[in-house]
Each structure stands twice: as C-alpha cells, then as structure tokens.
Amino acid sequence: MPDIILQIKDLHVKVGDNEIIRGIDLEIERGTVHALMGPNGSGKSTLSLVLMGHPKYAVTRGDIIYQGRSILEMAPNERSLAGIFLAFQYPSAVPGVSVANFMRNTLMARHKGDAPLTPAKFKGLLDNAASKLQIDPKVLGRYVNDGFSGGEKKRLEMLQMLVLQPTLAVLDETDSGLDIDALRIIAQGIEAQRSPEHAILLITHYQRILNYVKPDKVHVLVKGRIVKEGGPELAHELERTGYDPIIKELATV
Amino acid sequence: MAIKETQLVDQDYRYGFHDQTASYSFKSRKGIDHEIVEQISQMKQEPQWMRDFRHKSLDIFFAKAMPAWAKNEVLEAINFDDIYYYMRASDREGKTWEEVPEDIKRTFDRLGIPEADRKFLGGVTAQYDSEVVYHSIRKDLEAQGVLFSDMDTGLREHEDIVREHFATVIPPADNKFSALNSAVWSGGSFIWVPPGVHVAIPLQAYFRINAENMGQFERTLIIAEPGSFVHYIEGCTAPTYSSNSLHSAVVELIAKEGAHIRYTTIQNWYKNVYNLVTKRALAHKNAHVEWVDGNIGSKLTMKYPSVYLVGEGARGEVLSIAYASEGQHQDAGAKMVHAAPNTTSIITSKSVSKGGGRTSYRGLVKVYEGCEGVKSNVRCDALLMDPESRSDTYPTMEVDAKDVRVEHEATVSKVGEEQLFYVMSRGLTEVEATTMIVNGFFEPFVKELPMEYAVELNRLIALEMEGSVG
Ligand SMILES: Nc1ncnc2c1ncn2[C@@H]1O[C@H](COP(=O)(O)OP(=O)(O)OP(=O)(O)O)[C@@H](O)[C@H]1O
Ligand SMILES: [Mg+2]
Numbered sequence: 250m251p252d253i254i255l256q257i258k259d260l261h262v263k264v265g266d267n268e269i270i271r272g273i274d275l276e277i278e279r280g281t282v283h284a285l286m287g288p289n290g291s292g293k294s295t296l297s298l299v300l301m302g303h304p305k306y307a308v309t310r311g312d313i314i315y316q317g318r319s320i321l322e323m324a325p326n327e328r329s330l331a332g333i334f335l336a337f338q339y340p341s342a343v344p345g346v347s348v349a350n351f352m353r354n355t356l357m358a359r360h361k362g363d364a365p366l367t368p369a370k371f372k373g374l375l376d377n378a379a380s381k382l383q384i385d386p387k388v389l390g391r392y393v394n395d396g397f398s399g400g401e402k403k404r405l406e407m408l409q410m411l412v413l414q415p416t417l418a419v420l421d422e423t424d425s426g427l428d429i430d431a432l433r434i435i436a437q438g439i440e441a442q443r444s445p446e447h448a449i450l451l452i453t454h455y456q457r458i459l460n461y462v463k464p465d466k467v468h469v470l471v472k473g474r475i476v477k478e479g480g481p482e483l484a485h486e487l488e489r490t491g492y493d494p495i496i497k498e499l500a501t502v
Numbered sequence: 503m504a505i506k507e508t509q510l511v512d513q514d515y516r517y518g519f520h521d522q523t524a525s526y527s528f529k530s531r532k533g534i535d536h537e538i539v540e541q542i543s544q545m546k547q548e549p550q551w552m553r554d555f556r557h558k559s560l561d562i563f564f565a566k567a568m569p570a571w572a573k574n575e576v577l578e579a580i581n582f583d584d585i586y587y588y589m590r591a592s593d594r595e596g597k598t599w600e601e602v603p604e605d606i607k608r609t610f611d612r613l614g615i616p617e618a619d620r621k622f623l624g625g626v627t628a629q630y631d632s633e634v635v636y637h638s639i640r641k642d643l644e645a646q647g648v649l650f651s652d653m654d655t656g657l658r659e660h661e662d663i664v665r666e667h668f669a670t671v672i673p674p675a676d677n678k679f680s681a682l683n684s685a686v687w688s689g690g691s692f693i694w695v696p697p698g699v700h701v702a703i704p705l706q707a708y709f710r711i712n713a714e715n716m717g718q719f720e721r722t723l724i725i726a727e728p729g730s731f732v733h734y735i736e737g738c739t740a741p742t743y744s745s746n747s748l749h750s751a752v753v754e755l756i757a758k759e760g761a762h763i764r765y766t767t768i769q770n771w772y773k774n775v776y777n778l779v780t781k782r783a784l785a786h787k788n789a790h791v792e793w794v795d796g797n798i799g800s801k802l803t804m805k806y807p808s809v810y811l812v813g814e815g816a817r818g819e820v821l822s823i824a825y826a827s828e829g830q831h832q833d834a835g836a837k838m839v840h841a842a843p844n845t846t847s848i849i850t851s852k853s854v855s856k857g858g859g860r861t862s863y864r865g866l867v868k869v870y871e872g873c874e875g876v877k878s879n880v881r882c883d884a885l886l887m888d889p890e891s892r893s894d895t896y897p898t899m900e901v902d903a904k905d906v907r908v909e910h911e912a913t914v915s916k917v918g919e920e921q922l923f924y925v926m927s928r929g930l931t932e933v934e935a936t937t938m939i940v941n942g943f944f945e946p947f948v949k950e951l952p953m954e955y956a957v958e959l960n961r962l963i964a965l966e967m968e969g970s971v972g
Binding site: 341 | 927
C-alpha cells in the first residue's frame with residue numbers, strides 16, 4: 250500500500266472575499282517528487298502558504314491531511330516541527346540575526362526536551378549543508394536574507410531545507426532567477442533531499458530544473474484548480490506549447 | 503549567568519526579592535531639608551567646600567521648576583517628602599570579598615552576576631543602596647596608576663583632583679534633578695586615568711535600589727587624562743517594591759586631549775522607578791567619547807547622554823536602546839553640542855514599544871557659529887509591537903555654522919506579519935519568533951556589549967516577550 254504523506258481534499262481558500270484556491274485534490278506519496286506548474290497568479294504560492302499555515306489565508310472548505318491527520322488547526326511552527334518545510338518564493342529578512350544563529354534556533358526548537366544540540370554537532374550540520382550548496386562560510390555570519398541577492402536567498406532556503414531534513418518539502422520557485430551554475434547547485438541540493446523517506450512538491454515555471462530533478466508527476470494549476478496531470482513528458486509539452494491550449498480546452502468544456 | 507531561566511520566570515519579577523532592611527546601621531528620615539544635607543555631609547566627614555556645595559545645591563533644587571518639556575503629570579506624582587535621601591547598608595567597606603556582608607552577597611547571587619564577572623571582582627565597586635560595600639582595586643590597575651573607587655573615597659583620598667573637576671561638566675543649576683543629586687549625592691564611581699594609560703579591562707559597577715522609597719543619588723566622575731583610554735560598565739537592576747522609587751544620578755565624563763572614554767550602561771529598574779539621570783561628557787581636542795546606553799526598565803526614564811565637543815577633531819557617539827512595555831515611558835535621547843571645528847557625532851537610537859508602552863527620542867544637535875567641518879549623523883529606529891504602543895521623535899537641529907553636514911533619519915516599523923510567519927515556519931513559537939526579531943533589532947547595540955551582558959540582555963528580552971504575548 251502506498252504511503253501517502255500529503256492528501257489535499259477539495260481544498261478551497263479565500264483571501265478576504267477572493268476565492269483563490271477553488272477545489273484542489275492532490276496526493277503525494279513518500280519517496281516521490283511532484284512538480285506543480287501553472288501561469289502567474291494561478292494560486293501556486295497561495296497553496297504553498299496554506300500548507301504552511303499562513304494566517305492570512307482562510308480555508309473555507311476541504312481538508313489537508315498530513316501523515317494521516319488534519320493539520321488545519323496546527324500553527325506554522327507545529328507544522329514545521331511535524332516535518333513540513335516551505336522554501337519561500339519571497340523569503341523575509343530578519344535583520345540582526347545571523348544565518349548561523351537563526352539555524353541554531355530552528356534546530357533548538359527541534360531538540361527541546363531530548364539531548365541538547367552540541368556546538369560541534371551543530372557546526373557539522375551547518376558546514377556540511379553549506380558546502381553541498383557551495384555557500385561561502387562568510388554568508389553564515391550575515392543577517393538572514395538582509396541585503397541578499399535573489400539567488401543568495403534561494404540558496405539560503407535550500408540550506409535550511411538540508412539542515413532541517415523535512416519529510417515534506419514545498420519549494421516555491423526555488424529555481425527562478427538563478428544563473429546556470431546556481432541552478433545546477435540548487436538541483437543537486439534537491440537531489441540530496443530526495444530520499445525514500447521524503448516527499449517534494451516542486452513549484453516551477455521551467456522545464457530546465459526538471460532536467461536535473463526528474464519528477465514522478467506533474468500537475469498543472471490554472472485559476473485555483475488542477476486542470477491537468479501527467480508524467481514528466483507533460484512538462485516538456487508545456488515548454489513547447491505554453492498554457493494556452495490547456496486554457497482553451499477548458500473554455501470549450 | 504548563574505541563574506537558570508526557569509527560576510527567573512517563576513518569579514513575579516525576576517529579581518523581585520527583598521533583603522531585610524533591619525540590619526541597616528543607619529536610616530535617615532524621609533524628606534529633604536538643610537538638616538538632612540548637613541547630616542549626610544557630617545557623616546561623610548566632608549571638607550567645608552563640599553558641604554557648602556551641597557547646601558547651595560539644595561537651594562537651587564527648591565527654587566527650580568520641573569523640566570518644562572517633560573510629561574509633567576508623571577513627574578508631579580513624585581512626592582519628594584516621601585523619600586529617603588540617604589541610607590547605607592554597612593558601616594564600612596569590605597576590603598576583601600570575604601568581608602562583604604552575607605545578605606549583600608546573597609543579593610548579588612540572586613542578581614545572577616555572572617561567574618566571569620566574579621573573576622573581575624578585583625576591579626569592581628558595587629553600590630548597595632547609598633554606600634559602596636565592596637571595592638578593591640586590582641593590582642595591575644594600581645600599578646598603572648589608575649584611580650578607581652567610590653566617589654566618597656575619591657573625595658577623601660584625592661580631594662585635589664575631585665575639587666578641580668567635580669560639577670564642572672554638570673553644574674547643580676543644570677536642572678532640578680542635577681541640583682537634587684548635588685545636594686544629597688552618595689556613592690557612584692570615581693575614576694582617574696593617568697596620561698597615556700590604556701585600561702585593558704572594563705571597569706565595572708553594579709547599582710540597585712533596595713530599601714522601599716529609597717532614593718539613589720549616585721555621582722560618577724571619570725577623568726581621562728590626555729591619550730588615555732577607559733571603558734566603564736554599569737549594570738542596574740532593582741527589586742520589586744510597591745511604592746515609587748527615585749533614581750537620579752549625575753555622571754560627568756572628561757576626556758582630555760586624545761583620550762577615549764566608553765561608558766556602557768544597562769539599566770533594568772523595576773517598573774515603579776523614576777529614572778532621571780543627567781549624563782554629560784566633555785570631549786577635548788581629538789578626544790573620543792562613547793555612551794552605550796540601554797534602558798529596559800523603570801516607570802519613567804528621562805535620560806539624554808550628551809557630549810560637548812569642545813576641542814577640534816573631537817568625536818562623540820551615543821548608541822542607545824530603549825524598551826517600554828505596559829505603563830512604561832522611556833524618554834531617552836542624546837545631545838551633541840559641537841563647539842569646535844571638525845568635530846563629529848553619531849547618534850543611533852533604537853526603541854521597542856510593546857503592550858501600550860511608550861518610547862520617545864528627544865535629541866539635540868547643536869553646531870555653534872564658526873565650527874566648520876562638523877559632521878553629525880542621527881539615526882532613530884522604532885519598532886512597534888502592537889497598535890496600543892507608541893513612539894515619538896523630537897529631533898532638534900540648531901546649526902549656526904557653514905560647511906557642516908548634519909543628517910537625520912528616522913524609521914518606525916511594525917513587527918511584520920510576513921516576517922513573523924517566516925520565522926515561525928521554521929519551528930519557532932510566536933514568542934520565540936518575536937524574541938528573535940526584537941533581539942535582532944537590538945543587535946547593533948548588543949554586539950557592542952561584553953559577552954555576559956549580551957547574554958543577559960537577550961534573556962531579558964526573551965522574558966519580556968514571554969510576559970505579554972498570547
Ligand atoms: N495576500 C493576498 N492578498 C490579496 N490577494 C492575494 C494574496 N495572495 C495572493 N493573492 C492573489 O491570489 C492570486 C494567486 O496568487 P499566487 O501568489 O498564489 O500566484 P502564483 O501562482 O504563485 O503566481 P506566480 O507564478 O506569479 O508566483 C493572485 O491573483 C494574487 O494577486
Ligand atoms: Mg508564486
């Protein structure tokens with residue numbers, strides 16, 4: 250029997266009076282990588298923020314089941330500790346808090362009660378992740394996302410993922426705005442995260458990243474609904490045709 | 503830190519404990535008049551000029567009105583007749599740590615003065631109520647010729663130096679509270695650094711208010727002779743009391759040619775303390791004075807560390823933080839008076855208001871006529887934790903010279919929902935995330951502090967955030 254990590258059932262989401270997610274069903278199995286594609290404004294980031302528990306978005310219908318239980322009532326930090334991670338499309342800055350200090354705090358939140366995190370162990374974890382992503386150790390002393398370039402921010406999101414080792418990682422356009430080398434490095438980071446234990450939901454606009462990270466499934470989101478699903482070949486098709494044929498097809502139905 | 507966080511949190515106020523005041527050997531009566539002043543001066547066996555100075559200052563205190571700019575209804579609430587103006591904890595000063603009375607040691611224990619500091623104790627004066635109870639100069643300071651003692655001892659043993667400099671930076675008539683301090687001052691630190699001497703370790707002192715309604719009027723005078731350097735640190739915290747306390751210090755710094763003084767304060771008075779402090783420095787030619795000033799507690803703080811840049815090429819800096827929560831008003835700021843050409847000043851002020859607390863920045867940059875080549879930079883950042891809290895800035899610039907560059911920048915921000923969500927999404931609770939954001943906001947200040955103070959301050963912020971979130 251497949252081990253379903255995430256099950257989204259008939260999800261509807263509103264911001265204010267605006268319904269942005271209008272009935273999504275999605276299942277993600279342990280050990281798989283799913284790609285989520287779709288035009289600007291279709292609701293991809295909204296979905297990712299709802300998964301993480303952003304207070305601005307109201308779930309008006311449906312449910313999100315993570316590892317067998319509904320997480321709708323869980324605070325963002327509880328979801329994080331349960332193993333959900335979001336690499337933000339637009340990460341926030343935390344001025345005055347160094348990357349190292351930030352990471353120490355996130356790890357300490359996971360070590361409450363049991364064996365304390367030793368400085369040596371922490372340093373090992375952080376240095377290891379940084380070297381995989383070819384992050385200059387100096388960056389670890391900089392303030393979180395404060396004055397970071399677009400590409401540096403994406404790399405820092407990946408660093409956090411590699412250190413925290415989430416069960417479910419949602420990567421919102423982590424491949425956008427990267428130079429060719431950076432893209433390869435980020436892809437390697439995602440591959441390092443990929444394991445039979447983990448699941449990844451990769452939100453992207455580009456086929457490029459999927460050349461490195463081969464998805465098990467591709468979903469297409471249009472106007473708050475998943476309108477098409479398929480294998481990796483669907484991404485290739487979209488790269489050629491764009492979303493127009495799908496949108497036209499929808500209009501005729 | 504010697505105290506565990508859990509112990510601290512358990513208490514209503516983390517340092518909220520009283521020692522028995524019964525063992526006090528002397529207790530003056532409440533209220534202020536010439537008789538009390540005479541008694542203080544007699545007990546201290548002071549020279550006639552100091553006795554005269556006190557009496558004259560008291561007359562000024564009686565004659566002067568409250569500071570006009572201040573929030574007067576709060577100041578008016580001070581009942582000067584209901585305060586003790588002098589009190590001492592022990593009859594004499596302990597020469598060694600062993601001789602320091604047990605109840606006083608216990609107080610320091612409860613304060614959690616870090617172990618690292620105890621190693622420093624060779625160079626520490628600790629003021630307990632009005633009288634310094636422990637003081638012993640480290641041998642290496644002595645060898646360098648540095649004088650470091652409480653102010654009373656300084657007056658007794660180095661009368662010439664004291665008389666030459668005392669009240670030359672802040673005369674009694676400066677304001678009502680400096681007049682009061684001049685009349686009843688007791689304790690505080692006296693430091694004199696010989697020419698060219700660099701004092702490698704920070705000199706430290708701890709102050710706290712102990713007896714109910716006990717006013718504390720310490721008087722600090724630091725003189726850095728040409729080319730010398732000294733860093734002085736005071737950390738303050740006070741125990742819980744139901745009625746209001748008054749803390750009104752006067753701190754005078756004199757940095758002579760090419761000298762460098764850094765003065766670091768962290769005060770965490772309990773929420774019933776009026777903290778009305780006059781701090782001023784004179785910076786002579788090419789001298790450098792830094793005030794690093796942290797105000798976390800008290801009911802009302804009014805404190806504007808200033809530097810009078812009287813010699814060409816002098817530099818003045820104020821780096822301050824203020825934190826105000828419910829029922830608190832931190833009215834803090836800085837003054838830079840450019841009275842010589844090519845002088846520079848930097849003011850960095852950071853404040854956080856929470857739970858209806860109020861912070862104000864009140865600043866003055868003044869450039870006198872003929873002072874060309876002056877540069878001044880003022881930056882005020884305020885962080886509001888909720889809509890009930892308040893922050894105001896009252897910057898004043900008086901520039902009477904040509905060819906000067908005076909910059910002022912002020913920002914007010916709120917803890918952002920997106921930022922909070924970002925941090926929480928990494929597993930931190932709302933309180934932990936808020937604490938992290940506030941500590942980050944204060945980081946430019948904290949990184950200037952010695953390690954143990956930085957840790958302590960971060961912990962205080964964490965306790966404050968726990969107090970009212972959720
Ligand atoms: N907080 C918000 N307030 C108002 N409208 C919002 C908010 N968040 C999202 N929306 C709207 O919801 C729609 C979906 O936005 P979303 O960011 O989820 O799109 P997206 O698919 O991630 O787009 P992109 O590819 O450009 O990143 C957009 O029309 C957007 O303007
Ligand atoms: Mg998006």
